[in-house]
Amino acid sequence: MRQERNNIFANIDWILVFLFIILVSFGWVNIYAASKTAENNHILDFSTKYGKQIIWICLSVPLIIIILFLNSKFYERFASIFYLVSIFSLILLFPLGKEINGAKSWFGFGGMSLQPSEFVKAFTALAVAKLLSDRQYNLKLVKNQIKAFIIIFLPAVLITLQPDAGSALIYLAFFFVLNREGLTLNYILIGSAAIILFIATIFFGSSWVIFSLILLISVFVGYAIYKGGKRFIRFNWHKIVAIYLISSLYILGTGLVYNNIFKQHHRDRFEVLLGLKIDNKNIGYNSYQSELTISSGGLTGKGFLQGDITKGNFVPEQHTDYIFSTVGEEWGFLGTSSVIILFMFMLYRIIYLSETHTNKFGRIYGYSLASILFFHVIVNIGMVIGLLPTVGIPLPFFSYGGSSLWGFTILLFIFIRLDAHKNYDW
Template identity: 50%
Template structure:
């Protein structure tokens, strides 16, 4: 009986420690970014740092529940969890609350819940369940289509709620499918489509077509595997189609503020007067964020000593732009520490995923790592001006109960699944 009892406490404590390092350091930066005076009441629950403290406290209870549930529950009921999550997304079109132009929240008393954060976890479970089914062959076109449908449904529902950032995250599942044997040509097509899209917006359709033609000719002469004529023609037609499609999407589908953000990122605007106006209107957050990060230097200005942070120069700094607080107050060393902890967490999850004997657990583990990686990459890239501004939080770090709880569930389900491997004898 003693041996049986001890089994239930064998979890991967390295992952758990890394999790709490990020949550704890994140709260310190939320405190610094949101406090309103020289004297701080750490239990002022009217302020974001006070509310986040409540969310963190409740997270402990959530973790206990997640680890107490039998690991088989998550696999057995993954389809039901997915369906319920999709229904919660659909319900937003009727009962949703609009915040900053996105109808992505349910208002419950004085709180708001964002179902799209939890839908990522539900999708990871559903994808893991489907791929691990004995009748599923990821090399089969039928199974590839069905897997894409599982991923596309929540992505489209989130996109219709005007939450572009959360929609992009679903591209993370491509890494999962590639690990499980998705043919390499999907990777080539995906990267090529992204490059063609950027080139089309930056240089125009004609130049992009010429670049595509030169690439096809170069591949034909340099590669051992020669392209047939119809394959070359098909590639060129696809490249032209993508170029026209991207132009149409940019000019006719995207909203003006979204166009301006992409235009600023790619430096499409040539008129210096209009460009400066766009910077003041749509790149204010980014400009102030870059100034805050660069002002931190190597060791930073010190905790709660950042002048741009305490002066509230960066709007919404405690949410999407929380990394700018790290850069100003903790400097390069603090920023590097955050990046290193995230990388260690990702590597640890991937390492554990490869150790799994169950394909369901392995696929889900890769889903966890991929979702965190995309969030991490986009958020820090956005704050540093490397990619267009997209509203997406830094996992476990940014303010918000929905994000914290969703990532807690995402990670600790995997920790529970991994505990089965640890406790086997």
């Protein structure tokens, strides 16, 4: 038993490893298709995007071995230190960071760049798992909820200030984890209501939404009085008034922020998404070209390296955030469906293994991993097919970039390491 415990490859879930290899390999194939040119078509040309990605993939192997070599207890014991170091790395970006596309999100090392926010997700997941797995920690207490919110939103705020709002949005995924561990569903319901009111305010304007809210509440109150009579009037009227006042203030604040604080290009993105404005040549160009590229693939696709829209470089950043459009054009509906099925199977496998953990730390970390992956996949694919605004979120294991690949590799293989020894007494 001890010999098996000391073997870093003992009890590893090879299904997850196999899914990782498939996704990374197919991702590289599509990076090659999206970045290959007539001048640069040698697979081992390391000056190209696909050549550099090969280097990152190869460097992932020793990284994986190191992660698996460390004892499972190591990640729980030093979770807080990992988290603090990652926060410090985000702070250092402000004086030392390299600005790319208007955001100070990168550290430059010669010809190489690293994006700390891609690694902070894993260390935040460890910190959340460490906090919530404490035997004396009760998530139903408000003071404990505040502690969890601080751990989750501190990196999100620092990332937003870079500014990189897309990467900061990912931290909302941790609410699924908190809900699994006992946090009331009201937070998610309130968040969903806030999103609906935000969109409605943009679409119809503050005045119409507030007036509609009055009608809705009036109908609800009338029905409740009819059913509950005086008892409802005596005990619930103040809650109705409070909900209305808070909602109205939120709607007015949303209109004020949207019209006076949001920059024009931010407003344009929302208005294009909601159909209030058609702009296929400027703000909506990326989404329009991406949708056109995917739809041109049909059922089976045009074939590997046969995508004429991909070859023409009509989709900006196609090798990174819009890599899914390459899959759609060259591999068609069958290819895109297969990718989604692979991701869904990986998520199912992670959740299934998490539920079998005897150690609470491993279960919470597993749910954090699944939530982050789910959020990335949904937002990225939704963005590429035009259902969501462009926010600059990579597709896990697919999009070009060493930071993204390493960040998700660390996230996944820490879980694989924890899962491998879940039945041992740490």
